[in-house]
Amino acid sequence: MRLEDLTDMQIDALREVGSIGAGHAATALSQLVDHRIDLEVPQLEMLPIGSVPDVFGGPETLVGAVYDRMLGDLGGGLLFVAPRDSSLALVDLMRNRPVGTAKSFGAEEEATITHVASILASSYIASIARLADLNILPARPSFALDMAGAILQVVTAEIGMRAENALLLRTRFFNDETTVDAYMFFLPDPDGLDVLLGRLGVV
Amino acid sequence: MVRNDISYLGNADRHVTVGVGDVATATYPGILTTQALGSCVGIALWDPSRQAGGMAHVMLPSSEDTRMGGKLQRFATHAVPELVAMLEAEGSSHRRLVAKIAGGAAMFKGDSMLAGIGSRNIEEVRRQLHLAGVRLRAEDTGGDFARTIELHLDTGILLVRSYQYGIREI
Numbered sequence: 001m002r003l004e005d006l007t008d009m010q011i012d013a014l015r016e017v018g019s020i021g022a023g024h025a026a027t028a029l030s031q032l033v034d035h036r037i038d039l040e041v042p043q044l045e046m047l048p049i050g051s052v053p054d055v056f057g058g059p060e061t062l063v064g065a066v067y068d069r070m071l072g073d074l075g076g077g078l079l080f081v082a083p084r085d086s087s088l089a090l091v092d093l094m095r096n097r098p099v100g101t102a103k104s105f106g107a108e109e110e111a112t113i114t115h116v117a118s119i120l121a122s123s124y125i126a127s128i129a130r131l132a133d134l135n136i137l138p139a140r141p142s143f144a145l146d147m148a149g150a151i152l153q154v155v156t157a158e159i160g161m162r163a164e165n166a167l168l169l170r171t172r173f174f175n176d177e178t179t180v181d182a183y184m185f186f187l188p189d190p191d192g193l194d195v196l197l198g199r200l201g202v203v
Numbered sequence: 204m205v206r207n208d209i210s211y212l213g214n215a216d217r218h219v220t221v222g223v224g225d226v227a228t229a230t231y232p233g234i235l236t237t238q239a240l241g242s243c244v245g246i247a248l249w250d251p252s253r254q255a256g257g258m259a260h261v262m263l264p265s266s267e268d269t270r271m272g273g274k275l276q277r278f279a280t281h282a283v284p285e286l287v288a289m290l291e292a293e294g295s296s297h298r299r300l301v302a303k304i305a306g307g308a309a310m311f312k313g314d315s316m317l318a319g320i321g322s323r324n325i326e327e328v329r330r331q332l333h334l335a336g337v338r339l340r341a342e343d344t345g346g347d348f349a350r351t352i353e354l355h356l357d358t359g360i361l362l363v364r365s366y367q368y369g370i371r372e373i
Contacts, residue, residue: 060239062366069314140313142312143311144311145366150310153242153262154310154311155317
């Protein structure tokens with residue numbers, strides 16, 4: 001089964017999984033930094049993988065990305081992407097500082113983004129695992145700051161999903177002063193998606 | 204303020220862009236280009252006597268590396284022979300062709316499976332070029348950063364652009 005074979009009902013099931021995951025992530029992130037961080041319930045979109053880099057302004061656009069491979073009953077992974085400036089703004093949001101304070105990507109900024117993305121990915125994975133009664137764990141997250149096209153292509157090459165669709169969860173981080181938009185791509189391998197949808201009882 | 208792109212040096216209308224997993228040929232004044240090579244390998248073939256050339260954007264070493272269907276040109280095993288055949292059909296002998304390659308990076312070092320794809324692509328491309336009897340003259344491969352390449356068909360220069368190093372020529 002490919003992602004574009006999903007029915008509206010199946011997409012709603014995944015949307016539910018996503019919103020529960022986002023809720024957990026907001027709680028975890030707020031506890032982590034000891035000030036409130038809200039996450040907007042993500043919109044679920046499906047778009048051709050080839051046009052994903054255009055969401056960011058083209059294949060050469062500089063983006064920060066964190067890849068969390070899934071281990072266990074579901075193969076594939078979750079890819080967190082935010083353009084460079086948004087990534088720095090997210091670091092400022094996490095640190096409760098005005099946007100523009102973080103000016104360049106050093107080890108500390110890389111670590112913050114990796115941590116935030118990995119908490120978000122783990123929350124989504126945990127909510128999928130619980131609702132579908134599957135055993136899934138995230139592997140160690142990996143970070144990259146580079147061209148959007150190259151990052152997308154690396155994580156999809158081995159899944160071979162060149163002509164297929166990607167499931168995108170737009171995630172908005174915000175507090176009273178700041179809003180930052182980031183993108184989480186759900187890239188299960190096709191066998192895993194069959195298992196998942198079967199377990200969600202909608203197949 | 205940091206600019207969030209690396210600009211083309213003009214000549215945008217002369218660009219013949221090769222998409223991911225595609226192959227294409229062109230003659231001067233066309234400029235063959237392919238963007239955002241991560242673990243992919245970009246292959247540039249140049250025929251100095253015709254000021255013509257070809258380019259491929261290879262994703263995987265061979266069709267054994269994936270169960271999914273799709274275009275065959277994204278595999279090194281298909282792209283190289285096909286590109287050479289296209290150029291020979293246009294009048295370029297494989298003996299005159301000069302190859303330059305770029306890419307095959309390990310973009311996500313922390314993930315061991317992803318980190319290996321780039322170097323496997325480079326190996327297979329080198330092997331396929333050797334099997335096709337085409338000389339590999341230069342390469343900018345490996346590392347952990349993405350590259351965009353442009354092949355200039357009058358000089359045979361391959362421009363390699365990256366956020367890491369700006370613009371290099373090989």
